[in-house]
Amino acid sequence: MSDWGWVALAYGVTYGSLGVFAASIAVRIRNARRALGETE
Amino acid sequence: MPQQTRVRRWPWVAIALSLATALTFALVSPPDDTQGDLVRIMYVHVPAAWLAYLAFFVTFIGSVAYLLTRHLRWDRIAAASAEIGVYFTGLAIALGMIWAKPTWGVWWTWDARLTLTAIMFFVYLGYLALRRTTDDPVARANRSAVLGIVGAVQIPLVHFSVVWWRTLHQPPSIIKPDGPAIQDPMMLVALIVGVLAFTVVYVSLMVERIELIHLEDQRNAFERIADQSVAGDSVTAPDLGGSS
Numbered sequence: 001m002s003d004w005g006w007v008a009l010a011y012g013v014t015y016g017s018l019g020v021f022a023a024s025i026a027v028r029i030r031n032a033r034r035a036l037g038e039t040e
Numbered sequence: 041m042p043q044q045t046r047v048r049r050w051p052w053v054a055i056a057l058s059l060a061t062a063l064t065f066a067l068v069s070p071p072d073d074t075q076g077d078l079v080r081i082m083y084v085h086v087p088a089a090w091l092a093y094l095a096f097f098v099t100f101i102g103s104v105a106y107l108l109t110r111h112l113r114w115d116r117i118a119a120a121s122a123e124i125g126v127y128f129t130g131l132a133i134a135l136g137m138i139w140a141k142p143t144w145g146v147w148w149t150w151d152a153r154l155t156l157t158a159i160m161f162f163v164y165l166g167y168l169a170l171r172r173t174t175d176d177p178v179a180r181a182n183r184s185a186v187l188g189i190v191g192a193v194q195i196p197l198v199h200f201s202v203v204w205w206r207t208l209h210q211p212p213s214i215i216k217p218d219g220p221a222i223q224d225p226m227m228l229v230a231l232i233v234g235v236l237a238f239t240v241v242y243v244s245l246m247v248e249r250i251e252l253i254h255l256e257d258q259r260n261a262f263e264r265i266a267d268q269s270v271a272g273d274s275v276t277a278p279d280l281g282g283s284s
Contacts, residue, residue, distance in 0.1 A: 001142070003076050003077040003078050003142070004077055006078060006081065006138060006139070006141070006142050007077055007078065007080045007081060009138055010080075010081040010084060010085070010135050010138045010139065011063070011066075011080075011084065013131070013134055013135065013138065014084045014088070014131060014135065015059065015063075017127075017131060017134075018055075018059065018131075018241065021127050021245070022052070022055060022245065022248075025245065025248050025249055025252060026052070026248070028252050029248060029251060029252050029255065032252060032255035032256055032259060033255060035259050036255060036258060036259055036262070
């Protein structure tokens with residue numbers, strides 16, 4: 001693999017995993033808010 | 041009644057802007073004389089490792105503050121930071137492996153820095169597992185605070201491992217007694233921008249993660265109250281003391 005291929009892999013892993021991690025927090029917050037709304 | 045909180049947009053905007061800025065600086069910085077374009081991996085690997093240190097240090101501070109004040113707000117800060125720290129440690133390890141393969145010729149080696157970082161990763165995974173052993177917020181905070189304090193011993197061990205032992209991993213790039221090892225100003229700027237951008241990401245994720253723990257604690261408290269009101273006085277706790 002070329003140098004740019006390794007760089008692309010590294011940035012893909014970084015930005016992809018950050019996106020998934022941030023989205024998981026956002027979804028869990030939304031679900032927790034809904035659950036609390038149902039409790040009310 | 042649970043206290044409903046406002047939906048915030050700024051953390052997500054801050055994350056997107058800071059990551060776009062970091063990517064721009066990383067791409068326009070010049071290639072290295074020896075590593076060529078592979079050096080661009082440094083602009084995400086070093087910030088990820090720095091964030092792991094910062095996150096676990098905040099866990100340490102939150103754990104100490106909880107034991108001193110017994111206020112659960114500090115426990116939430118410690119827990120939120122530990123989860124984000126585990127993520128960034130895993131990311132730093134993954135990026136290190138991607139960088140190691142084309143430069144060292146191997147994905148992994150049992151070098152002091154790599155091994156200690158892996159141990160730190162698993163210790164804080166244990167911290168997160170420990171928090172799931174009980175729903176009682178006070179017992180959970182007490183147990184995890186102890187591990188949050190003990191685990192912080194690893195932060196200086198990991199950082200100074202490249203100084204104290206002979207390792208394949210390169211020594212510190214920026215924080216050195218004789219000045220930064222990186223001489224090209226554009227490369228240094230790209231690295232500093234990367235570190236600042238990832239710090240903004242960390243702060244933004246912390247705000248949201250603390251909010252999530254707060255909401256989950258509220259939900260657990262309501263579920264406990266609901267269970268008690270159903271059971272009433274007809275259910276008594278069994279004696280588990282084991283005395284004859």
